[in-house]
Amino acid sequence: MATVDVVIPVYNEEHVLAESVATLRQFLSKGFHHKWRILIADNASTDSTLAVAQELAQKHANVASLHIPQKGRGRALKASWLGSAADIVSYMDVDLSTDLTAFPLLIEAIASEGYHIATGSRLSQASDIRRSLKREVLSRGYNVMIKALFFTRFSDAQCGFKALSRQAVRTLVPLVENNDWFFDTELLILAEKAGYPVKDIPVRWLEDPDTRVHIGKTVWQDIRGLARLRLRRPWRAVKVGP
Numbered sequence: 001m002a003t004v005d006v007v008i009p010v011y012n013e014e015h016v017l018a019e020s021v022a023t024l025r026q027f028l029s030k031g032f033h034h035k036w037r038i039l040i041a042d043n044a045s046t047d048s049t050l051a052v053a054q055e056l057a058q059k060h061a062n063v064a065s066l067h068i069p070q071k072g073r074g075r076a077l078k079a080s081w082l083g084s085a086a087d088i089v090s091y092m093d094v095d096l097s098t099d100l101t102a103f104p105l106l107i108e109a110i111a112s113e114g115y116h117i118a119t120g121s122r123l124s125q126a127s128d129i130r131r132s133l134k135r136e137v138l139s140r141g142y143n144v145m146i147k148a149l150f151f152t153r154f155s156d157a158q159c160g161f162k163a164l165s166r167q168a169v170r171t172l173v174p175l176v177e178n179n180d181w182f183f184d185t186e187l188l189i190l191a192e193k194a195g196y197p198v199k200d201i202p203v204r205w206l207e208d209p210d211t212r213v214h215i216g217k218t219v220w221q222d223i224r225g226l227a228r229l230r231l232r233r234p235w236r237a238v239k240v241g242p
Contacts, residue, residue: 003035003037010040017052020096021040025060037086039065042068073180073183077091117163117172118162118201149226189229193233195238
């Protein structure tokens with residue numbers, strides 16, 4: 001039995017946080033065969049998200065909260081994962097857009113199948129996805145660009161549904177420069193180029209209309225991030241080992 005931290009990075013999510021944590025707690029309490037903890041990582045919320053997170057942590061022994069004073073999903077994940085003592089760390093978006101039935105498969109890829117990193121894939125043929133045509137075209141085009149530049153095998157760089165072993169966290173996360181939305185892409189490219197195969201998990205996914213992602217700004221950040229990785233190739237400094 002492994003210990004698993006489930007991180008939920010949040011920014012101004014007071015309206016949905018308590019309900020999402022309740023849904024996740026109920027799911028994990030029924031048939032999930034590992035010792036788990038939910039960690040709410042608040043990064044610089046300006047509403048009452050932090051207060052809600054702290055209240056949930058006081059109410060439930062298997063819920064904890066962490067406050068990061070600066071914005072950025074990548075920054076929240078770095079702080080949460082590097083500070084974790086769990087065997088496996090993971091994260092999912094607070095809107096629970098990805099159906100939770102895929103979560104045990106994500107964890108078992110690491111706990112039982114020998115992978116060090118696993119990710120949900122909305123672009124797998126076995127996935128069931130509901131989202132706008134614009135988001136679909138952008139996502140597919142972006143992932144084609146990644147494959148063309150880096151010859152990677154994973155199919156979906158941006159799905160907010162990932163898990164890593166403690167070894168992968170210690171080896172890869174300190175090398176990830178981006179602290180925002182590009183964090184996921186940079187992590188997966190680093191992992192695969194450094195010799196960690198990435199397990200794709202098909203998912204059911206429903207687009208949240210209340211997304212915090214600003215598409216134009218994110219696309220430009222992604223392009224700059226890909227160019228940086230292409231030029232610097234930071235995976236050359238990675239030594240995969242026990």
